[in-house]
Amino acid sequence: MSEPSEIERIFREEYGRVVASLIRRFGDIDLAEDAASEALLAAVERWPVDGVPPNPGGWLTTTAARRGIDKLRRESHRDAKQQQAAMIVDPTPHEPTGLVEDDRLRLIFVCCHPALAPEARVALTLRLLGGLTVPEIAAAFFVSEATMGQRITRAKKKIAAAKIPYRVPSAQDLPSRLAGVLAVLYLVFNEGYLATSGPTPVRVDLTSEAIRLCRVLRSLLPTEPEVAGLLALMLLTDARRTARFADGVLVPLMDQDRAAWDGSEIAEGLSLVRECLAVNRPGVYQIQAAVNAVHSTARTGADTDWSQIAALYAQLFSISPTPVVALNRAVAVSELDGPAVGLAEVDRLHLPTYHAWHATRAELLRRLGRYDESRSAYDSALALIDNDAERAYLTRRRDEL
Structure with missing residues (x-):
């Protein structure tokens, strides 16, 4: 028997493939979404009794296609009914995939x-x-x-x-x-x-x-540096996945066990970053990858080259002047010039709907000994968070004050 949560997990994993198949077949976004949702309902009803099929993605796609056909039959004119019904067994080969086969x-x-x-x-x-x-x-x-x-x-x-x-x-x-x-x-x-x-x-x-x-x-696109940069960014970030949580609580980067990081992902990511540097056409993803490369090569959190990170975020802000980039640069500045300087930069941003802004203020206020203000900032961050692991970490930090 399969629990509803397990069924939902499988469906979320297969959702993109199911919808992609239906869009290709019917050419209608709303019909594809409706049919996919009906397939999920059918799975919730059937799988707890019959068990998860050997090929759940194929089952969902076939069921969704049939639901889509049924809807087209109901809505179409009489003369088109047989044509719509035949779509599910249409022998016409698919359009050639061209360059993008996936x-x-x-x-x-x-x-x-x-x-x-x-x-x-x-x-x-x-x-x-x-x-x-x-x-x-x-x-x-x-x-x-x-x-x-x-x-x-x-x-x-x-x-x-x-x-x-x-x-x-x-x-x-x-x-x-x-x-x-x-x-x-x-x-x-x-x-x-x-x-x-x-x-x-x-x-x-x-x-x-x-x-x-x-x-x-x-x-x-092997010669596009931003593609290589994004892949490097993902790999260097994903390499830290197993070290990011302990007993359901988020572990910040500076406190992670670096021995638990994935060395193969880091090596591949660093190789891609070096490739991007050789091309010398910096972009948003390449610079973010370079920031993560600095973190990945520091033996400990204390060894982090914050001056290089601050410079990279300044470069990133020059091509992508967003508040999130400015916030990240302010964090690096606080490590270089102290929490008072960092807090001044953070307060100038004023991002009341962004939980990371409140969490950053809370940490800097904590370092300055302004504990009542820090506690209030933690509360503001917690009010905007639904992720349990992050909530547990910030709650613990607040309660330690």
């Missing part, structure tokens, strides 16, 4: 169409193919759930109104869509590395899939 990566390129606004491309792709929920995507973009829901709905309507085809991307399509594809892979990895909510702090299904797809992308 099913998920190909449809990420399709959804990152230039006719859509950049944020809409990423949000829609994360929803359809990354398996992320609307609240998870909203948290990644620092907007409300309602705003993100409207953004995704508008993107779907734009695709329908403009009759944007679900065609296989050509070689000419790849460069113009690369930024959106990289952003999708980056956000999928981030959600897996520290889940927005839930009792499980890490979703290895998401981190592993993001790394796999980035490897496929690198094989397609």
